[in-house]
Amino acid sequence: MIGLLDCNNFYVSCERVFDPTIAKKSVVVLSNQDGCVIARSNEAKALGIEMGVPFFQIRALTKVEDIAVYSSNYALYGDMSSRVVETVRAIVPEVEVYSIDEQFLDFDTAHRRNAADTGQEVRTKVGQHTGIPTGLGIARTKTLAKIANRIAKKSLTHGGIYVLDHPQQIESMLALIAVSDLWGIGRRYAKKLGKYNVNTALDLYRCPESFVQQQMTVVGLRLWHELHGRPCLPLEQISKPKKNICTSRSFQQVQTDLPPLREAIATHANRCAQKLRAQGSAANYVQVFVQTNKHCPEQQYANSFTWTLPVSSNDSRLLIRYALQALERIFQPGYHYQKCGVIVSGLVPENAHQLSLFEPGTLGHTSGGQTPAEKGLQLMQVVDTLNDRYGRDKVQLGAMMSTKETASWRMQQNFLSPQYTTRFKDIPIAWCV
DNA sequence: TCTGGGGTCCTAGGACCC
DNA sequence: TCTGGGGTCCTAGGACCC
Numbered sequence: 054m055i056g057l058l059d060c061n062n063f064y065v066s067c068e069r070v071f072d073p074t075i076a077k078k079s080v081v082v083l084s085n086q087d088g089c090v091i092a093r094s095n096e097a098k099a100l101g102i103e104m105g106v107p108f109f110q111i112r113a114l115t116k117v118e119d120i121a122v123y124s125s126n127y128a129l130y131g132d133m134s135s136r137v138v139e140t141v142r143a144i145v146p147e148v149e150v151y152s153i154d155e156q157f158l159d160f161d162t163a164h165r166r167n168a169a170d171t172g173q174e175v176r177t178k179v180g181q182h183t184g185i186p187t188g189l190g191i192a193r194t195k196t197l198a199k200i201a202n203r204i205a206k207k208s209l210t211h212g213g214i215y216v217l218d219h220p221q222q223i224e225s226m227l228a229l230i231a232v233s234d235l236w237g238i239g240r241r242y243a244k245k246l247g248k249y250n251v252n253t254a255l256d257l258y259r260c261p262e263s264f265v266q267q268q269m270t271v272v273g274l275r276l277w278h279e280l281h282g283r284p285c286l287p288l289e290q291i292s293k294p295k296k297n298i299c300t301s302r303s304f305q306q307v308q309t310d311l312p313p314l315r316e317a318i319a320t321h322a323n324r325c326a327q328k329l330r331a332q333g334s335a336a337n338y339v340q341v342f343v344q345t346n347k348h349c350p351e352q353q354y355a356n357s358f359t360w361t362l363p364v365s366s367n368d369s370r371l372l373i374r375y376a377l378q379a380l381e382r383i384f385q386p387g388y389h390y391q392k393c394g395v396i397v398s399g400l401v402p403e404n405a406h407q408l409s410l411f412e413p414g415t416l417g418h419t420s421g422g423q424t425p426a427e428k429g430l431q432l433m434q435v436v437d438t439l440n441d442r443y444g445r446d447k448v449q450l451g452a453m454m455s456t457k458e459t460a461s462w463r464m465q466q467n468f469l470s471p472q473y474t475t476r477f478k479d480i481p482i483a484w485c486v
Numbered sequence: 487t488c489t490g491g492g493g494t495c496c497t498a499g500g501a502c503c504c
Numbered sequence: 505t506c507t508g509g510g511g512t513c514c515t516a517g518g519a520c521c522c
Binding site: 083084085086087088089091105106107108109110112125270271272295296297298299300301302303346347348392394 | 505506507508509510511512513514515
Binding site: 151152153154155236237238239240241242269270272 | 504
């Protein structure tokens with residue numbers, strides 16, 4: 054049996070753990086730039102606040118209804134997520150961390166009592182150790198576990214846990230679920246299936262296999278088998294290294310000049326390099342993109358440029374250099390830029406990268422010393438160690454740093470909670486920087 | 487008139503997830 | 505005035521190989 058453990062209203066719950074005064078209040082958490090609502094307490098949902106609604110549309114309501122509003126605090130949520138996973142693993146070792154607030158649990162290899170009892174123990178311990186409430190669905194496949202989890206959360210009578218196993222029980226539950234609510238059915242497929250009068254999960258369950266394959270390819274076929282209790286999606290305990298890494302942000306205010314864009318791109322390129330080093334990868338391609346605000350009626354512009362690096366790299370200095378050259382190629386004066394970003398791709402293991410024939414030091418000069426690439430890697434390791442200990446970007450490159458004139462691109466976070474679990478990193482080490 | 491039979495790699499576009 | 509930021513997989517078609 055497979056379990057899906059899902060943290061209830063995760064970001065809201067994290068904020069509540071450290072501020073009990075909002076335990077009973079309506080709470081919302083906003084996306085970056087305080088743009089959209091991305092998490093809501095049950096009370097906020099009851100007020101009709103939808104997922105993804107722009108904040109400005111509900112700002113008045115938050116005043117009237119005395120709703121607590123938070124900017125997203127990913128340092129806090131990431132840390133709390135790790136604590137939840139740690140607690141779960143102590144009871145059920147075979148775990149797939151699916152997202153920041155969801156894990157799949159393999160109850161079969163846990164060699165425990167029945168899944169429901171073990172699951173209840175997991176929920177209790179997570180609550181005790183972290184203060185985060187959870188819902189748990191248990192079934193024979195991941196897709197059915199997702200459904201069971203929905204039932205566990207929606208229905209108060211099941212106390213946050215639900216086991217979905219008997220065929221008749223599965224069919225009667227599938228009849229109550231819209232096909233669009235299935236894991237793997239998005240807007241497009243829901244619309245397409247609707248044309249064939251396939252509206253509930255049970256309708257899809259009863260479709261012929263050939264129809265599903267024809268209309269939804271092999272992805273849909275897997276979903277269909279999973280609904281019938283035949284696992285097609287294995288538990289993936291070891292997270293695979295990412296194949297692309299992207300860092301992008303909207304600006305606090307639209308930007309028209311090159312200098313603040315250079316600063317933003319340098320900052321994003323550095324973050325990409327950090328993420329690469331964290332997973333032990335190096336990139337072969339660096340892509341930079343810029344875009345204007347598509348919600349505005351004014352003249353639009355969006356463009357990107359991709360460099361192929363001479364050697365694969367995760368050196369912040371090299372990635373910044375290429376990223377800035379890419380920016381120079383696509384920057385056009387006269388536009389109101391709203392967003393920019395850096396994508397690195399063609400990722401390879403950092404220790405297996407292909408040396409360039411022309412890279413200095415790679416031919417005939419390596420006997421006694423290190424190549425520049427090796428030296429660079431060491432330097433980056435030192436920087437990472439310092440920043441890990443003293444806080445993000447305590448040591449940084451000049452290209453990332455702002456002057457008074459260029460700082461207006463940086464993020465808006467008007468409702469940020471304290472770094473409750475990582476606060477010591479805020480202690481400045483100014484003289485070291 | 488007829489015009490083989492395999493492959494690989496890359497990219498763009500479409501679909502989905504949180 | 506104000507509208508997030510990441511990712512994955514699959515398929516079709518084109519270029520190219522022997």
